[in-house]
Each structure stands twice: as structure tokens, then as C-alpha cells.
Amino acid sequence: MRRGLTGEKIETLWGAGTGGTFWFGPDGLWPSGPSWLEVVVERCDQWLRTYGAPEPEPEPARELADTVAAEIRTMTAAVPERLDPGHAVADALLRCVQVSPDLAFRWSLRIARQRGWPLERSQYERLVALGEQFEYGEFIVSDAEYLTE
Known part of the structure; x- marks a missing residue:
């Protein structure tokens, strides 16, 4: 995910999905889309370390x-x-x-x-x-x- 989407694409999706209430850049809530994604990944990793990983589900994606x-x-x-x-x-x-x-x-x-x-x-x-x-x-x-x- 981190290598597949540019910072611009992450920011575009996040901005559109939140109705523009979450923005990036010097005046935004977060410096950049990739830095925000790193925090999301870090928090998910913390949760998995605490509670363990669920059984993987088949992915038809x-x-x-x-x-x-x-x-x-x-x-x-x-x-x-x-x-x-x-x-x-x-x-x-x-x-x-x-x-x-x-x-x-x-x-x-x-x-x-x-x-x-x-x-x-x-x-x-x-x-x-x-x-x-x-x-x-x-x-x-x-x-x-x-x-x-």
C-alpha cells in the first residue's frame, strides 16, 4: 500500500472521503499522506502486538x-x-x-x-x-x- 499509492493519491482519497475536514500540508492536520499512513500502520501494528492477529480470511479482492x-x-x-x-x-x-x-x-x-x-x-x-x-x-x-x- 505504501509503495503503491503516491502521497498525492493518498491525500486525494483521504480528503474526498472525509469531506475536506482532514487535510495535509503545513497548515493541515498532518504533514503528508504518507506520514499519516505510517501512523495508521504503526497503530495497527501496536494493536496486533497487543491482541494478536486474527485468522486470515480468504481474499477474493x-x-x-x-x-x-x-x-x-x-x-x-x-x-x-x-x-x-x-x-x-x-x-x-x-x-x-x-x-x-x-x-x-x-x-x-x-x-x-x-x-x-x-x-x-x-x-x-x-x-x-x-x-x-x-x-x-x-x-x-x-x-x-x-x-x-
Whole structure:
């Protein structure tokens, strides 16, 4: 993850997913996306040392990369330029798919909810099916259903 996403992509995803309430740089909450990611990794490592690692679950993520990328393309195609200048968020999500399709799918759902990106009912149903393939809990995808209205 740390080697697969540039600092700019990390910052773009984090900023979009938090609605701009978490920013980076000299005036931000954190110096850079990579430094923030290092803290996240450090905290996760501390937790694992304290509580132990859970049993690994089968990861269907790699085989779902093309499907996740297609849904992200569909989701972001209708987003007006003013809501994603230069398609920076769409590009960051598609790069994230190459690193972790699971994380890219979760980010796309969070960003769609945060930014109010509309979804067609048929796409929402595909997203639900994709969430089932990732073995997500019931609310990971269903929290975005209101975007179909």
C-alpha cells in the first residue's frame, strides 16, 4: 500500500472521503499522506502486538479488481467536473484498485456517500452483489442506497 499509492493519491482519497475536514500540508492536520499512513500502520501494528492477529480470511479482492474498476468508472463518469476537478478522485480510486481492490471499493462507497454522487438502481444492485463477494457486513454497501433516490 505504501509503495503503491503516491502521497498525492493518498491525500486525494483521504480528503474526498472525509469531506475536506482532514487535510495535509503545513497548515493541515498532518504533514503528508504518507506520514499519516505510517501512523495508521504503526497503530495497527501496536494493536496486533497487543491482541494478536486474527485468522486470515480468504481474499477474493485480486480477482475482483476489474469489476471494482468498472464500477468506479461507471460511478465517476457522471460526476460533474466541479465535484471532481481534473478527475483527481476518480484517478486516485482507479490507482487504488491496482494496490487493493477491497480498499478502493470501500473508498468509492465512502466518497460517493460523502459527496452525494448519484447511483442508478441497477448500479446499486451490482454494488450490493460486489459487497457480498467481498463478504462485507450488511451496512457497508446498503448505507449508500439513499443515493439511488
